[in-house]
Amino acid sequence: xxxxxxxxxxxxxxxxxxxxxxxxxxxxxxxxxxxxxxxxxxxxxxxxxxxxxxxxxxxxxxxxxxxxxxxxxxxxxxxxxxxxxxxxxxxxxxxxxxxxxxxxxxxxxxxxxxxxxxxxxxxxxxxxxxxxxxxxxxxxxxxxxxxxxxxxxxxxxxxxxxxxxxxxxxxxxxxxxxxxxxxxxxxxxxxxxxxxxxxxxxxxxxxx
Numbered sequence: 423x424x425x426x427x428x429x430x431x432x433x434x435x436x437x438x439x440x441x442x443x444x445x446x447x448x449x450x451x452x453x454x455x456x457x458x459x460x461x462x463x464x465x466x467x468x469x470x471x472x473x474x475x476x477x478x479x480x481x482x483x484x485x486x487x488x489x490x491x492x493x494x495x496x497x498x499x500x501x502x503x504x505x506x507x508x509x510x511x512x513x514x515x516x517x518x519x520x521x522x523x524x525x526x527x528x529x530x531x532x533x534x535x536x537x538x539x540x541x542x543x544x545x546x547x548x549x550x551x552x553x554x555x556x557x558x559x560x561x562x563x564x565x566x567x568x569x570x571x572x573x574x575x576x577x578x579x580x581x582x583x584x585x586x587x588x589x590x591x592x593x594x595x596x597x598x599x600x601x602x603x604x605x606x607x608x609x610x611x612x613x614x615x616x617x618x619x620x621x622x623x624x625x626x627x628x629x630x
Contacts (some may be wrong), residue, residue, distance in 0.1 A: 451493035
């Protein structure tokens with residue numbers, strides 16, 4: 423008896439649109455970065471991996487650098503850093519820096535460094551990109567939340583929390599990672615907190 427092939431036809435794949443399409447494109451871009459690094463990262467490669475056309479990507483991102491930055495931002499957003507209320511500012515900041523460092527290394531930081539030449543004509547440096555990524559993943563909000571809890575507990579002086587001062591822990595951590603291309607050690611975290619940041623924000627006068 424002959425086998426009878428089913429007459430059922432697989433339904434055509436659903437057309438991706440809107441947010442679902444953009445997420446699929448950024449996932450493909452991240453996979454291309456991981457597999458090939460930024461040096462060999464191309465819009466055409468992302469399009470092939472995503473099963474779409476270059477024009478679909480071009481309507482959303484201007485060139486490979488902008489696409490790569492967006493892919494890094496999505497990676498960070500999919501791997502959020504969460505710091506619960508531990509009842510102690512130093513403990514919370516130390517946890518923040520450990521988690522932030524683990525997420526930032528090694529691939530994302532390496533990609534950011536490789537991006538520098540392509541970004542230089544538009545931004546002059548990486549500061550604009552860092553601000554964009556921070557906004558995407560709520561980095562500033564997380565630090566502000568930790569500091570608000572510390573103010574409420576009376577650990578630090580709210581009057582000392584200027585935007586520049588509030589950025590110090592992450593800025594110093596980022597600089598260290600850019601220089602070493604490795605995760606922060608406990609010793610470096612101790613130095614950032616105990617020698618630099620906490621003396622800036624604790625209540626009372628700063629020792630001369």
